[in-house]
Amino acid sequence: MRYVIAAAALLAGCVSLGKVPPREYYVLDDLAAAAVSMQGTQNDRVLLISETSVSPFYDTQSLVFSRAPGQRAYYQFAAWTERPGSRLTELLIHRLYVRGNFRSVAATTAGAKGDLVLNTRLEELCHDASAGKGTVRIEMSAVLVDRAERGIVAQHTFTQSAPTGGDTAAAAVVAFDRAVTALLDEESAWVEDMAARPAER
Numbered sequence: 001m002r003y004v005i006a007a008a009a010l011l012a013g014c015v016s017l018g019k020v021p022p023r024e025y026y027v028l029d030d031l032a033a034a035a036v037s038m039q040g041t042q043n044d045r046v047l048l049i050s051e052t053s054v055s056p057f058y059d060t061q062s063l064v065f066s067r068a069p070g071q072r073a074y075y076q077f078a079a080w081t082e083r084p085g086s087r088l089t090e091l092l093i094h095r096l097y098v099r100g101n102f103r104s105v106a107a108t109t110a111g112a113k114g115d116l117v118l119n120t121r122l123e124e125l126c127h128d129a130s131a132g133k134g135t136v137r138i139e140m141s142a143v144l145v146d147r148a149e150r151g152i153v154a155q156h157t158f159t160q161s162a163p164t165g166g167d168t169a170a171a172a173v174v175a176f177d178r179a180v181t182a183l184l185d186e187e188s189a190w191v192e193d194m195a196a197r198p199a200e201r
Contacts, residue, residue, distance in 0.1 A: 021077045022077070023077045023078070023079060024077060024078050024079070024169070024170070025061075025079050025080070025081045026063070026078065026079070026080055026081065026169075026170075026173045027080070027081050027087075028080055028084060028087045028088070028091070028173075028176060028177065028180060029091075029177045029180070029181075030091045030094070030095060030177075030180060030181050030184055031177050031178065031181040032095075032181050032184070032185065042101050042192075043101055043102050043103070043192070043195050043196065044103050045102060045103060045114075045115035045116055045195065046102065046103055046104045046105075046106070046112065046113065046114040046115050046116070047096060047102045047104070047105045047106075047114060047115070047116045047117075047118060047191070047195070048105075048106055048107070048108045048110075048112065048114035048116065048117045048118070049089065049092055049093050049096070049105065049106070049107055049108065049117075049118045049120075050089075050107075050108045050117060050118065050119045050120070051085065051086065051089050051107070051108070051109070052084075052085040052086070052088045052089045052092070052120045052121065052122055052140070053085065053119075053120070053121045053122070054083070054084065054085040054121070054122045055121070055122060055123050055124065057072060058084060058122060058123075058124065058125050058126075059083060059084075059085060060074065060083065061079040061080045061081075061082065061083055062074035062075060062078070062079050062080075063075040063078045063079060063080065063127065063169050063172065063173075064125060064126045064127065065126065065127040065128075065129050065169070065172070066126055066127070066128045066129065066130055067129055067130055068130055069130060072126065075169045077169075078169035078170075078173075084122055084125050085122055088120070088122060088140070088180070089107065089120075091180065091184060092118075092120065092184065092187070092188075093105055093106070093107055095184045095188050096188055096191060096192075099188060099192070101192045101195075102192075102195070114147060115146070115147060115148060116144060116145065116146055116147065116153070116195055117144075117145045117147055118142060118143075118144055118145075118191060119142070119143045119144075119145065120140055120141065120142045120143075121140065121141045121142075122138075122139075122140050123139040123140060123141060123157070124137055124138065124139040125137075125138050125139075125176070127164065127169070127172035127175075127176075129164075129167045129172075133163065133164050133165060133166050133167055133171070134163075134164045134167050134171075134172070135161050135162060135163050135164060135175070136161060136162055136164060136172050136175040136176050136179050137159070137160070137161045137179070138159070138160050138161075138176070138179045138180060138183055139157065139158070139159045140157070140158050140183060140187070141155070141156070141157045141158075142155065142156055142157075142158065142187060142190070142191070143155040144191060144194050144195065146198075149198070153194050153195070153197055153198070154190075154194040154197065156190060158183050158186055158187050158190075159183075160179040160180070160182045160183040160186070161179055162175040162176070162178040162179040162182070163175060
């Protein structure tokens, strides 16, 4: 989904508004969310999900791309509608909620009492356009904590990539949605599986 906003810009007084491209805003989506149905509670515990922390360079609304190994840059006229950390938190909460495996799923900021806490960190969200039409890559680490036992149940790093249909930001967004969907598939199944294990003290 894409929103296009033409914002007025004054660039040293020498660039007219008509020559400034509009900045395009994109929504990061979970393509499978609408297709997942409630499965019925299998774990009678409450899962709380913390706000996803983000590696500093990726903590921005700007889309990140790479034209050479080891280099990163921001697209000038392409951005997310909200910072990836916040959006991924929303998608993760929704995905785990609709799967129906836990008695309840909520954000830690909701004020609810929970049995388990899922802490996540976005390590990378980048469009690698250094070769051909490129690929996108997302990497997220996760730590599942048992609050009652005050111990870590499990921790894991998830990585997904997807080829792009072109070397533009718009093409990258389509691939980002596929990669995020695959990551949420993997991470949700992992959380449900690990939640049945005792915490490590």
